[in-house]
Amino acid sequence: MMISSRVRLFRLTGALTLMLASTALALPAVALSDIRDITPPSGDTPSDTVAPLPGHEQDVIEDSLPVIPDPDPLIKRSDPEEVESVEPETPPVEVIYDIEKAPEPVRRMRELIIEAAKTGDISKLKPLMNPGPDQTSVPLQDPDQDPVDALKAVSGDSEGMEILAILLDILTTGFVHLDPGSAEETYVWPYFAGKSLGLLTPREKVELLRIVTAGDVAEMQEYGNYNFFRVGITPDGRWKFITVGD
Template sequence: MKLHTLGACIAFLLWVGHAPAKTVTVETIEVSPAQGEDSPAASPETIPLGDLPGTLESADEVIVDVPDVLQDRPQILYNKSYLPKPVARMHSQMMEAALSGDINRMRIILESNEVMPTLSFGEIEDPIDFLKESSGDGEGFEILAILADVLDAGFVHVDAGTPQEMYVWPYFSRYPIQDLTPEQKVELFRIVTSGDFAEMEQYGAWNFYRVGIGPDGTLHYFVAGD
């Protein structure tokens, strides 16, 4: 082979090795489904109203959009980690007093407020004597059991950002009685009797015991009635 021919071959090979690679453009074409066929990716999932989430288990959980028919219902909460520390502290103190079986432990809690919490819509003299008188057994055991059941129920956070902001137990006291699901009615009957519920249906709202605690941990009420 002649030297000039060999040199030409080497030069050609070097040019091929350093030449930029060619690129190929691939075009993606969406093919519409045939007439009358539904595309699985485009078809939205239909969720029955009964399957919509109605509770918030933690403060970090994402709240989904719900139909307008549910917009006026408060969000039902169960996870105590949602509560501000002062509210959680008051809730814990009241639960401990209720489960202790000693009605007198409620005095410390009630008198820790600057203003006595509402226990009745009428005037009372001694709060512990009033709680005993309100209890079916006359010693306060029934009222403590009611308090424990109320505090153990789901709750709601209402009037956020206003002077009336409150954490309220049970959530039934701020929830439409006529809209309760079968599961919610089971929750309700852990606190009241069927006779109590029948009266509530006639009245149109919860009228049994409820607890209201302000965001600063102040106990505003433990009261029953209208």
């Protein structure tokens, strides 16, 4: 006899229901008190602690270790950019007013030049210029030119009177002793030739204005040094030069 599909489905469903019921009756009952508490004890594990993923346990350990800084070098050297070379300062030259501090030959030649200048005759200077290989150096002199004629050529007048007046002015100021102990040792008038114009005192500025004009001083300050006439005498009393310029 053929069984319809619906009847067959009812029979299978009923059989499954009986099997599940019998299995449930066979299992022991579990009380609520027998359910184990899986909550972690208080204080053992922080609530915000996240277990490391598998394979990353070593990273967690290394991150938790304290970082010890590298020790400083035993010898600390300054940064090359911070090291500045300090050049020794050149001490200022001494301005000397007491002519007695100069050697006697120097004092004698200075006095002879002053006496010749006071005469108003520039030719009186020629015997003092030591004709020969060591002749006094004068400005703008040609090799074969007479030194007196060369001085007249730079004077504001044809007779050289201006040069004589300049000699009197500069030889009555203070002087400086340059290059002591060397072959170039010289006593030089005026002292402005050996001192920075920026270091002049008010008194010294007045002395400079007795020799040159205020316009000349402004020009000298622009170039940073005295550039007017000067006279040099060697320690042995030789009139070494009368020059103009730097």
